[in-house]
Amino acid sequence: MPKLERLLRLLLAVAAATQLTACSKTVHWEEEVPLNTGETIWVKRSVVYSPQGGAGNPGDIAYRPEKDQAIDFTWNGKSYYYKGDARISLLAISPQNEPVLVAGAEDNSWRARHNYPCTIPYYVQLVPDATGRAWHWPPKIEPWLYNLPINLLLERHPPDQMKKRYTIRDRQEADYPGSVQSPSQQRIEPAFAGDLCRKKEK
Numbered sequence: 198m199p200k201l202e203r204l205l206r207l208l209l210a211v212a213a214a215t216q217l218t219a220c221s222k223t224v225h226w227e228e229e230v231p232l233n234t235g236e237t238i239w240v241k242r243s244v245v246y247s248p249q250g251g252a253g254n255p256g257d258i259a260y261r262p263e264k265d266q267a268i269d270f271t272w273n274g275k276s277y278y279y280k281g282d283a284r285i286s287l288l289a290i291s292p293q294n295e296p297v298l299v300a301g302a303e304d305n306s307w308r309a310r311h312n313y314p315c316t317i318p319y320y321v322q323l324v325p326d327a328t329g330r331a332w333h334w335p336p337k338i339e340p341w342l343y344n345l346p347i348n349l350l351l352e353r354h355p356p357d358q359m360k361k362r363y364t365i366r367d368r369q370e371a372d373y374p375g376s377v378q379s380p381s382q383q384r385i386e387p388a389f390a391g392d393l394c395r396k397k398e399k
Contacts (some may be wrong), residue, residue, distance in 0.1 A: 221247040240270035277329040298323040319391035
């Protein structure tokens with residue numbers, strides 16, 4: 198590719214990024230969440246969007262979600278808040294009547310950033326401390342979580358297309374294209390190994 202053409206492409210990419218500006222956008226929404234107890238609660242969620250290049254085309258600058266996300270909810274009269282880089286897919290209530298969050302261990306490269314070992318199934322379970330604002334994780338998820346259906350929105354549309362409120366049906370419709378051929382995004386799959394752990398087993 199001639200130098201002039203490369204320079205022009207670079208200038209166009211810079212111009213596109215400038216048009217978007219360097220400002221980030223925080224998108225907030227509420228979700229209706231059916232719990233494994235049979236109850237339904239509403240949770241508040243948020244994610245920051247910033248100008249980023251596409252995965253296969255760095256020059257394709259657009260507002261895309263950052264890895265960190267937040268979830269805020271009340272259970273049994275107590276407030277809980279999580280903000281971090283796990284792509285939370287499930288909110289469940291434990292046999293001890295405590296809320297836990299579950300995410301795919303490979304999603305958002307969570308495994309690599311936290312040195313999480315291969316486990317079967319390959320999810321991470323986040324457990325709150327007494328404050329409800331700091332979260333830790335056991336070496337692997339507990340069996341009572343197996344086969345529970347995913348109940349939190351995974352799909353991220355552009356900021357202007359995200360709804361302010363998602364009912365259970367809204368979430369299911371939004372997530373359907375990404376989950377229809379991925380059982381691990383429909384429920385906590387007991388045999389799910391993830392790409393990395395599957396390769397290690399071979």
